[in-house]
Amino acid sequence: MLSRFNKIQIKQLPCFIRFYSIASPKTKVVQTTDEALEGVGSNITLLSGGFGLSGVPDTIINAMVNNPNINNVTAVSNNAGLDGRGLSQLLVTGQITKMISSYIGGNRTFEKLYLKGEIDLELTPQGNLAERVRAGSAGIPAFYSPTGVGTWLEEGKLPVRYDSSGEKVLKSSEPREVREFNGKKYLLEPAIFGDVAVIKAFKVDTLGNCWFRGAARNFNSVMGRNAKLTIVEAENIVEPGEIQPEDVHLPSIYVDRVIQSTTPKEIEIFTFSEEESTLDSSLENPKSDSELKRAKIVRRAAQEFKDGSFANLGIGMPTLAPNYLPSNISVTLQSENGILGLGPYPKRGQEDADLINAGKETVTLAPGASLFGSEESFGMIRSGKIDLTILGGLQVAANGDLANWGLPGRVKGMGGAMDLVSNPQNTRVVVVMEHVDKKGRPKILDSCVFPLTGQKCVSRIITDLAVFDIIDEKLILIEIDPSSSIEEVRAKTAAKFEISPNLKQIEI
Structure with missing residues (x-):
């Protein structure tokens, strides 16, 4: 004789079977x-x-x-x-x-x-x-x-x-x-x-x-x-x-x-590691005045990294700075298209169309890297999880305003730059640029003329002539290139600045 419990089990069994006999969902694949x-x-x-x-x-x-x-x-x-x-x-x-x-x-x-x-x-x-x-x-x-x-x-x-x-x-x-x-x-x-x-x-x-x-x-x-x-x-x-x-x-x-998909994957910018490319030869053996300035800036920028920090680097000179990191410094590099833990450029033949940085260059991943979408990447950035960002600049004002994305009549778009400087309280913003433009006009001003990237966001400026800190909206000269002078820096800076009592020469 069946127990009441067994009777309940038997009555429920058909329902149990019907529940797990639902047809598989229809395919979403189309052919054309x-x-x-x-x-x-x-x-x-x-x-x-x-x-x-x-x-x-x-x-x-x-x-x-x-x-x-x-x-x-x-x-x-x-x-x-x-x-x-x-x-x-x-x-x-x-x-x-x-x-x-x-x-x-x-x-x-x-x-x-x-x-x-x-x-x-x-x-x-x-x-x-x-x-x-x-x-x-x-x-x-x-x-x-x-x-x-x-x-x-x-x-x-x-x-x-x-x-x-x-x-x-x-x-x-x-x-x-x-x-x-x-x-x-x-x-x-x-x-x-x-x-x-x-x-x-x-x-x-x-x-x-x-x-x-x-x-x-x-x-x-x-x-x-x-x-x-x-x-x-x-x-x-x-x-x-x-x-x-x-x-x-x-x-x-x-x-x-x-x-x-029936179309091949493409790579916009092929960039290879140092031993496979002459990319950084101008930094190692600068031949022109322009190359010498660039080499000075990049090497000095490399000193901004702190051991164990997270950093985001803008396109151009900033991306070259990690090549000159001291051997005892470990930094995790973030790329806003969804990488935390950028490795070096790949060797020729090992490039991967699915691994590029924010500059569209081929890259590799460092051990311990992680991948995510752009929405999460910028969540990290806006919330101040990134310790340091190094960006190029067109103009910087004495109070820390930055302009680096547009010229009159040449608006290319800001990309991720505005986001990168949106939390200067948590993310230190360092700008690298030549001290004057190609026409000899100062790029450090009382106020920016070009459209702003961010207000009062820059902590430090590194140029071929000097290093400035911006503290409480005041411009302070803290380092000077050995081949320059205070007189030259004043002549090529269109903003008033103070001189640190601990002023020293730039060492690279």
Whole structure:
């Protein structure tokens, strides 16, 4: 005779079986780009993953070129790739009428169309761009950010559209609402909500779970979470279970369609390790006056690192400074496209399209490195987790204001620079630059003439002639080049400065 307990078990058993007999979810894999783009029309906000040429969904973008159904597109992307590749193709065909980006970069097509008044450009600091997309993906309509306080971003002076001559600004950005929290100012940033997202992943299962390789996660993960329709271009399509659950970077709930990638991966800038390249020969054996100045600056900048610290380096001279680190100093380098623990440049033949730095150069990973998306990278930066950032400069004011992203008539975009200087209370900002420009004009001024990157953010200035500290908005000369003099420094500095009682010669 069955017990009451056994009777209950038997009655529940069919339900138990039916619960685990649910059919497997339908595959999201499509076979053609026409299927992938079905229903994608005009007047849309298009989110496109990628950073430079890394992680760009070229197969899908190529299929959009000259598609008569896709026009009047507002494209959201860090940049627009290079001429003839990526979103740049949709600029040429006139399908993109507005870009929301942080950087024009070396894309001449993008720059030409912008300066001829043929497209709108909403310039957005790179970290704010990532966070605006992340906020939209989370259903948050706006947020306050410290990035851009006191700059054209706050004031609403960023040129959105020029006239055909490129001389007159027809439309400018909207001024930002300012609010103070705990004694610090923040700007209200609106979220971005996408209609369609096109992204690229290294491995995707048929359900839509995505795994990104190396630094190719960049903007792909956050873009993929945002849109009403997300199309993933996969280098490898696998069966469910072949990606371990803990390795899923973008869950299938965000993905609508998956298509096989058919385009090769490209590298924008090949950079190799010292023994394989002559990249640093000008620093080792400077032959010109310009090379000598550069060598002095880079070698002196290397002394700014502290053992055990985390640092972010701007493009150009800052990236060379770690080559001259003392052997007893260990520093973890961060790259804002999603790397913590940059290693040296690769040897020739070992370059990897999925491992690039913020300057689009090929890199390697140091032991203990970690990888993440751009939204997390800039979260580290804004919150002050980075101890030191070294940046190039066009102008620095005596009070610590920095201008390093735009010249009159030559607005290329700020990239991540505004974010990098947004928390000077926690992140020490060091600027490296020649003391005067190519025309002999001082670059250290009472106040900056060029558009600001950040207000009162610079702690130290290193030039070929001197080292200055900025303390309580006062410029103080602390080191001087042995071949220079105080008289020369005064003559080439367009700002008053004090001389430290402990003034010493620069040692490199």
